[in-house]
Amino acid sequence: MSVQWWKESVIYQIYPRSFNDSNGDGIGDIKGITLKLDYLKKLGVDVIWLSPVYDSPNDDNGYDIRDYHKIMEEFGSMEDFEELLNEMHKRELKLVMDLVVNHTSDEHAWFVESRSSKSNPKRDYYIWKPGKDGREPNNWGSAFSGSAWQYDEKTDEYYLHLFSKKQPDLNWENPDLREDIYQMMRWWLDKGVDGFRMDVINFLSKDQRFPDSAAEPGQRFADGGNFFAQGPRIHEFLQEMNRKVLSDYDILTVGEMPGVTVEEAKKFTAEDRHELQMVFHFEHVGLGNGPNGKWDNLPWKLTELKEIMTKWQKGLEQKGWNSLYWNNHDQPRAVSRFGNDGPYREQSAKMLAACLHLMKGTPYIYQGEEIGMTNVPFPSIEECRDIETLNWYEERMKEEGVDSAELLEAIYARSRDNARTPVQWDSSKHAGFTTGEPWLQVNPNYQEINVEKALEDSESVFYFYQKLIQLRKQEKAMVYGEYNLLLEEDEEIFAYTRLLDEEILLVVCNFSSKEQKRSFADITKGKQQQLLITNNKERTDKENLTEVTIQPYETFVYKLT
Numbered sequence: 001m002s003v004q005w006w007k008e009s010v011i012y013q014i015y016p017r018s019f020n021d022s023n024g025d026g027i028g029d030i031k032g033i034t035l036k037l038d039y040l041k042k043l044g045v046d047v048i049w050l051s052p053v054y055d056s057p058n059d060d061n062g063y064d065i066r067d068y069h070k071i072m073e074e075f076g077s078m079e080d081f082e083e084l085l086n087e088m089h090k091r092e093l094k095l096v097m098d099l100v101v102n103h104t105s106d107e108h109a110w111f112v113e114s115r116s117s118k119s120n121p122k123r124d125y126y127i128w129k130p131g132k133d134g135r136e137p138n139n140w141g142s143a144f145s146g147s148a149w150q151y152d153e154k155t156d157e158y159y160l161h162l163f164s165k166k167q168p169d170l171n172w173e174n175p176d177l178r179e180d181i182y183q184m185m186r187w188w189l190d191k192g193v194d195g196f197r198m199d200v201i202n203f204l205s206k207d208q209r210f211p212d213s214a215a216e217p218g219q220r221f222a223d224g225g226n227f228f229a230q231g232p233r234i235h236e237f238l239q240e241m242n243r244k245v246l247s248d249y250d251i252l253t254v255g256e257m258p259g260v261t262v263e264e265a266k267k268f269t270a271e272d273r274h275e276l277q278m279v280f281h282f283e284h285v286g287l288g289n290g291p292n293g294k295w296d297n298l299p300w301k302l303t304e305l306k307e308i309m310t311k312w313q314k315g316l317e318q319k320g321w322n323s324l325y326w327n328n329h330d331q332p333r334a335v336s337r338f339g340n341d342g343p344y345r346e347q348s349a350k351m352l353a354a355c356l357h358l359m360k361g362t363p364y365i366y367q368g369e370e371i372g373m374t375n376v377p378f379p380s381i382e383e384c385r386d387i388e389t390l391n392w393y394e395e396r397m398k399e400e401g402v403d404s405a406e407l408l409e410a411i412y413a414r415s416r417d418n419a420r421t422p423v424q425w426d427s428s429k430h431a432g433f434t435t436g437e438p439w440l441q442v443n444p445n446y447q448e449i450n451v452e453k454a455l456e457d458s459e460s461v462f463y464f465y466q467k468l469i470q471l472r473k474q475e476k477a478m479v480y481g482e483y484n485l486l487l488e489e490d491e492e493i494f495a496y497t498r499l500l501d502e503e504i505l506l507v508v509c510n511f512s513s514k515e516q517k518r519s520f521a522d523i524t525k526g527k528q529q530q531l532l533i534t535n536n537k538e539r540t541d542k543e544n545l546t547e548v549t550i551q552p553y554e555t556f557v558y559k560l561t
């Protein structure tokens, strides 16, 4: 296993729209980020992944790009961006851009040309098909409800959009399109950016037969994932991208990959295959999904979570590399989803942090996670802004006998808007995010949960994250050690070890609100022990781990030598 800077780093994700507004228009911006760099430096992260800041009509908040070479006006200018990059590099922070190349906006110049006529040279930059029997070319559904095909009168054909109608899919079969994308990537890398987080990158290669997919009973549209997630040419495309672009730079690459399996992830991330460094899989965040996906929000068990995490830990142990996350701009808040956002909010936020950061892989922190921000009880659909949520709600409300209160419950549990409310900086109006009207309401709990308060309290979630990040720099075992699960069948305790040479890290996390007693005698026997981190003030180096009482949502990590 090779030693790499991106394995030793901790990455912080910024969703610019919700991070910090410097000009009072209610929308976060690039200058707002620059103003907070010292805060991020204090936290100790090494890399910032910036969700899209490119020019966009914002149908999907920037994941619909109109111009890859321009900064979104609401966010500022190219000068602001360059200043940000410069200020980051001065502080030895790296900047990873979001690369959205499965689709563009329908307002991108390529698409405007493409839809203008069948003979336009850019026609083939997108995926156009004639209808079948007066209907869509196949039954694939869009991730944002309805068909994945949109009829275009002008040329009497349909175009594919796996996401919104305003996000037409690019046709990666076309070599000219691929060259244009590679050139654009080089343009950003030559500007000095330090890598790419690649949006739904495993969707690039579509099965060229475009067959129907098996639909759930009573459903008109089906998940076509079998025909485009890990499609026939995906490894070829990524190897080409690596050869023509990535391999010339010392950068970080991570592919977002819904539906990716461990076996596929090994191929994407094995160093000798020259594709990507790491992937985001979705298995743990899919826990409790039902036939209607995340909106069913069914109960899940700790043993299921452990099984998933362990499968990925062991699966990528020899070849490949994991990325570790609970949160991002598409997921509900971790403390609400996997912890306890009531009486144990701080305890469980710290426990989740330790549980994740001690695993093998590169950890990601999503803005606000470092202060334990929670889900938001949206009082009505009018407060929501996310296109996925709004489309789903509208579709469901068309059905007979559907109760909007139930839909709102599901939204409260799982909507992407939970992650997108403004960062809570202080207890002033709108949590100090803006002096204007925020584009999405601030979580009403901002007076209790905010950065200012966290910085004043040496026991806060913030300082726990800071300590975890520092530990990563000291303890090689935290980065490179072998992972092994303990107490496999346990429904309350997630415990594991990391082993490097003669050194063992013992990680224990209580996922329940009850006190637990367990024994770790087998592992600790004959060893010296040193407490590395805990959220329980009473814990000491000398603890008897043969019979230990673990507090609700407690976590502790011992180094055994």
Ligand code: NOJ
Pocket (backbone or CB within 6 Å): 060, 063, 064, 100, 163, 199, 200, 256, 329, 330
């Ligand atoms: C994944 C992104 O994370 C999400 O926010 C976006 O809506 C889709 N890809 C489409 O770009």
